[in-house]
Amino acid sequence: MKKLIRVFVPFATGVLFAVGLGVSGMTEPSKVIGFLDVFGGWDPSLAFVMVGAVGVSAVFYRLSFRCSAPWCEERFFLPTKKSLDFSLIFGAVLFGVGWGVSGLCPGPGLASLMTGKGYGFVFVVSMIAGMVVAKVYQAKGPFARPALSKSKGA
C-alpha cells in the first residue's frame, strides 16, 4: 500500500502540473515568446501564471518547514546549495537563450510530445542530448552537482 501511494502521489501531481500548464496556456510557445517579447506585443500571461503558482506553493513550502517528514517518504529532499556561482549564472543564461529561441522549457516541452507534432519531438530529443552532454562534462569538468539535504527542508 505504502509503495502504491509512493507511486501515486508523483503520478497525480504530474497530471495536475500538466493540466495547469494547459489551462494557463503555457504549452503554447507563442504565449511564452509573447512574454519574453517586451519590445514587441508584450503578453504578460506568464507573469500571472508565476504569481498563481508561487502564491500557492509558497504557503505550502512554509507549512512544510513544520513537518518532520513528507506524507509518503522518510524525509524531505531539498537542495542545500547556497552559493551564487558561475555555473548557476552561466546555466541560466544558456537556458534563457534556448527558451527564447524555441519558446519551450522542459515542462511544456515534454507536454508538447502528446500533440504528436515534430516541433515538440525535436525539442525534447535535443534537450535530452544537451542534458547528457552536460552531465558527461560535469562528471569531469568544473560544474558540480548540488548536494541533497539529509535533514528536513531548508
Add this chain to the structure above:
Amino acid sequence: MTDIDMYYALIGGLLIGLAASGLLLGSGRVMGISGILGGLLDPKVKDTLWRTSFLLGLLVGSSLIPLMGFSALEIPFHRGLVSAGVGGVLVGIGTTIGNGCTSGHGVCGMSRLSPRSFVATIVFILSGVVTVALYNTVFGGGL
C-alpha cells in the same frame, strides 16, 4: 492577452502551485521538471520510481489538455524545427549546469525563498528577453 486569458493564466498557475505543493508534502521532492528528467539520465541517481511516475503523469495530463478544449502548439507560430533543435540543446545544457528551469527555480525555488533561484529566474528571463529581441531583429520571420 484578453481578460479571460489572464484568469486562465492565474487559475493554471494555481493548479501548478498545487502540484508543486502536493509533490513536496507527499513525496518531499522539488517539482523541477529538468531535475526530475535529468535524474533519469544520470546512472548515479537511483530514485527512478517517483521520477518515472511523475513524468508518466505529466504525459497523461498533457494528453488531457486538448480533450479539455485547451490548445497546445495550435496557435500559428513562426519558428521551425531548427529553432526547436537549437533551443532544445541549449535548454538541456543550461538547466543541467544551472540546476533548474522555470518550474524548479521559478516556482519551487522562489516559493522557498532560495536566493539561488531568485537569481537564476531573473537571469533566464533577462536572457530570454534579449534572445527574443535579437531573434526578431536578425531572423524576422523565423528559423
